[in-house]
Amino acid sequence: MIRTHEAGSLRKEHAGEQVTLAGWVARRRDHGGVVFIDLRDASGSSQVVFREEDDAHGLRAEYCVKVVGEVRVRPEGNENPDLPTGEIEVVASRVEVLSEAAPLPFPVEGAAGVSEEARLRHRYLDIRRPQVAQALRIRSKATYLAHEVMHEHGFNYIETPTLTRSTPEGARDFLVPVRLQPGSWYALPQSPQLFKQLLMVAGMERYYQLARCFRDEDLRADRQPEFTQIDVEMSFVDQDDVIALGEALVGRVWKEIVGYELPSPLPRMTYAEAMARYGSDKPDLRFGQELVEMTEYFSGTSFRVFQAPYVGAVVMPGGGSQTRRELDAWQEWARSRGAKGLAYVLVGEDGTLGGPVAKNLSESESAGLAEKVGAAPGDAVFFAAGKPSEARDLLGAARLEIGRRCGLIDESQWSFLWVVDAPMFEEDGEGGWTAVHHPFTGPKPEWADNFQDHPAEALAYAYDMVCNGMEIGGGSIRIHRAEMQQRVFDVLGISKEEAESKFGFLLEAFKYGPPPHGGIAYGWDRICMLLAGGDSIRDVIAFPKTASGFDPLTGAPTPITGEQRKEAGVDAKPKSEA
């Protein structure tokens, strides 16, 4: 090794030792006769002292240097209690510049206020910043822990193809032309869903993988075109088995990394309850402001807007003192989400109701309203009326917005739960049905025989793990009987021919004694983001892409040359339309 010690590891007990350090010039304080350099490596940093004769004046920020010197306790009064290495310093006897650094595009040390674009373009400098490096180290540690847990539970780590064919998640595929078969294309996997089920047919019984997944959809703070899942599948299990494993996995990671003891077992909530109380299938339980169903309350109302199949309310504490402008902004907010508006009532300090809706309410409706919704004087009450799903969506979104604006969310808390019993199907808007999860998700046992007769009510044997209002994992018990699979295809309007051409290989495999099986996939980027305290999964990805799928560092994606285009067979005419 070029060095004998790590800069961040030096303490008083090293006093008197000759050490060789190697790292980067973090900060320099040049007093002319004496020069201080903070030497940073991956472990931290130590102060190195140079005397005039050492000629350290030429050192600049982020030069890569090697320093030989003696550790000593700092002179009386010069200790820095804010630094782990603040009691000592290294008196340099020799310095060697291993490589120089050009003037920096942004400060590596100090203020965090640098645009993300600049940080990503020089990501290698960004990662030198300890906060950024720390997030990647947390991810690394979490990954080791995950492997440990899976190993302890007897899982086999099995890799599946990256160049494959479309999987049934329903997102857009990334496509790869195939030189050897012009006109045919691979798809990058949206998940290893079909392969892991094949591995169950293959008798592997316990499979897991840190799987790279690819989806060609618009990006968000928590969505990248390529992302990582911890993908799990198990044979001969029930929902409780998959859930127990999930709690072991997530529990270990949270305990070891943030010192949080996961409640065991985690609370479970049905999808129906989550929608009714929180207007979301991934409720954030760190604050209250639950939705209040008012359909019954307004069943006899003469106010047209509330003559609807569903009326619900959510309370904004202190919202009664909002200005007209602020209240109008809520209307704009609701319209931007595709709603007609957001009806509201203001509860005055004397308990009287104000706002444009109030005068449409009968005396008795007004009288009991505040108590019914749990509003106090000075609060605002927002209402949504219409189709239950749409109105609840709006109220759920309003609830989150209220939580943010009013500072109701306790950021120090962790709120974990399972959301179970999601519907199997939802209307596709064209008179048909689509799978909420994917077409291989089984029905709950009580729906096994008749889900096809009640597609709107049938419940899936599926479960999502939710943390702080974010879905961090989701899975299901799969269908393993051809007969049941056929009934699902019938509901979805997938013909035998279509099923055969899309996943014939899976159906073929299922002819040969498939075991009952189920699994789950965890969004590893999101989990690591939560552990690292980040706001975006980009914080825990070494080289992420921008919202347009651009990598500011490499410049990818790039145009291809005519030669590449020809060779790749991009423009080949397909022999027959797929």
Added chain:
RNA sequence: GGUCCUGUAGAGCAGUUUGGAGUGCUCGCCACCCUGUCAAGGUGGAGGUCGCGGGUUCAAGUCCCGUCAGGACCGCCA
């Protein structure tokens, strides 16, 4: 595909409402001074396609139109 915010020196910003000379702040950079700092300090200096294109105007960083890039959200996506 849509809505909103942002774009001014290497970095972070102010200036845009009400048009009047690239006007300013903090940091960094360069030179010099400085023996105990740790966000060191001091003196001096360099550094600008105000994202890009067009328009209005005697005059545009500022107003209008278009466009590009980044971010947040909706649609989309588990």
